[in-house]
Amino acid sequence: MDLSRAVWRKASRSTVQNDSCVEVAGVPKVVAFRDSKDPGGPKLLISQDEFRDLANALKSL
Template identity: 40%
Template sequence: MTGCTRTDEKSGLTWWKSSHSGGEQGQCVEIAQTTSAIHVRDSKDPAGPALLCAPEAFQAFVSAARCGIFGN
């Protein structure tokens, strides 16, 4: 994967943001992976809440997005 990572000292999670996020558009999310969940958060609010998904559910979402199921 390309992009940047940063470890959150409070949670101990390593967060990843895609290199496709680009600049300061403000529409970026970061993800962190554990064995039991994928954590998703708003990159503008790293101290805010994170959405937790089962790895299988997150993979299904990513596959659907790549196929264009959600439109443009």
Template identity: 45%
Template structure:
């Protein structure tokens, strides 16, 4: 299965922190994430629930960024 990647809206446009998330996972309940600057590099796999919690924390400001 070839994955289709989407760059995070939180990624910088100047080539800095570039995170991509696969739109569809090859395994149910898993979210593949990679560094867009290294597309042939490692892919991190997060449980869907953990990824959802991470996104919620980003949205509500409870996760320090920067």
């Protein structure tokens, strides 16, 4: 999947001093994740349904 035009976002709780975070981009039919320290590195792609389930699971922790 071509992610060259994806708009990546860091978590709102990320700070300038703490560059260790995950970035996320919504692209058609999937949600993509990458390591902010290695933007050219590997990406994890999950379906929008899987992302919703993951977000709900994390909210319940």
